[in-house]
Amino acid sequence: MKNKTPRKTRKQLQAEKETASQNLVQKANAKDDPLEKLTKFHSLTLNDGSTVELSCSRVTELSGETIVWIFDLMERNMKTLYIESIWGWDEHKKQTELTEECAYYLIATHRGRMVGFSHFRFDMDHSVEVLYCYELQLEPSERRKGIGQFMMQALEAMATDNQMQKVVLTVLTKNPIACSFFHKLRYKIDVTSPPSSEDTTYCILSKQNLRTA
Numbered sequence: 001m002k003n004k005t006p007r008k009t010r011k012q013l014q015a016e017k018e019t020a021s022q023n024l025v026q027k028a029n030a031k032d033d034p035l036e037k038l039t040k041f042h043s044l045t046l047n048d049g050s051t052v053e054l055s056c057s058r059v060t061e062l063s064g065e066t067i068v069w070i071f072d073l074m075e076r077n078m079k080t081l082y083i084e085s086i087w088g089w090d091e092h093k094k095q096t097e098l099t100e101e102c103a104y105y106l107i108a109t110h111r112g113r114m115v116g117f118s119h120f121r122f123d124m125d126h127s128v129e130v131l132y133c134y135e136l137q138l139e140p141s142e143r144r145k146g147i148g149q150f151m152m153q154a155l156e157a158m159a160t161d162n163q164m165q166k167v168v169l170t171v172l173t174k175n176p177i178a179c180s181f182f183h184k185l186r187y188k189i190d191v192t193s194p195p196s197s198e199d200t201t202y203c204i205l206s207k208q209n210l211r212t213a
């Protein structure tokens with residue numbers, strides 16, 4: 001017998017795909033702690049035998065003291081670079097972005113002191129479900145110990161665990177350390193990145209083949 005079900009148009013299929021992606025993002029955003037069951041990423045032992053602990057929560061769960069430290073580290077690490085870019089440094093705008101309700105924070109603690117954070121979100125980006133890494137910031141004294149790499153691996157594991165297609169981030173082209181770091185971690189220019197020219201002050205990187213926890 002002939003199947004009378006009409007075939008779906010490309011537009012309908014696209015709409016269905018987008019709805020499925022949005023559902024995944026919504027499901028991910030319903031979690032209070034997306035790192036909770038990824039126990040492998042709760043701690044890292046450094047070469048000197050000391051331990052770095054990672055914790056994850058919504059911005060709304062962070063203490064006032066933690067938020068103040070986040071703003072302060074952000075400014076110490078990035079203000080000069082932002083001023084040299086097309087973005088400029090707008091303190092109020094940055095603080096608003098850092099504290100938007102949908103923001104999650106991955107915080108690294110070493111010897112009882114906060115030493116690094118990543119602000120990230122589960123979101124739709126150009127119709128694709130992604131984990132967007134808005135920031136990765138480490139205290140200067142804690143760099144080059146493998147903490148940044150471990151934090152990115154934790155983000156990748158959370159992206160995989162929540163069926164996101166990729167981890168996406170923006171990097172300033174005049175930030176050579178960050179460029180080397182993400183190159184080492186095998187991040188590539190994303191399809192949504194602006195075409196490179198001498199005036200381009202940032203690029204968008206992503207990683208698609210994500211690790212599992």
Ligand SMILES: CC(C)(COP(=O)(O)OP(=O)(O)OC[C@H]1O[C@@H](n2cnc3c(N)ncnc32)[C@H](O)[C@@H]1OP(=O)(O)O)[C@@H](O)C(=O)NCCC(=O)NCCS
Binds near residue numbers: 143149181
């Ligand atoms: C970029 C940043 C997060 C890297 O974190 P980190 O903990 O120091 O990096 P790791 O120790 O995990 O380094 C992993 C790899 O990245 C590369 N890398 C890291 N720092 C580097 C540097 N200063 N110069 C060259 N390569 C570097 C290396 O290949 C390194 O591997 P190796 O140590 O085995 O050689 C940190 O430097 C930082 O907070 N910078 C200021 C804020 C910033 O620019 N953030 C990025 C915004 S997009």
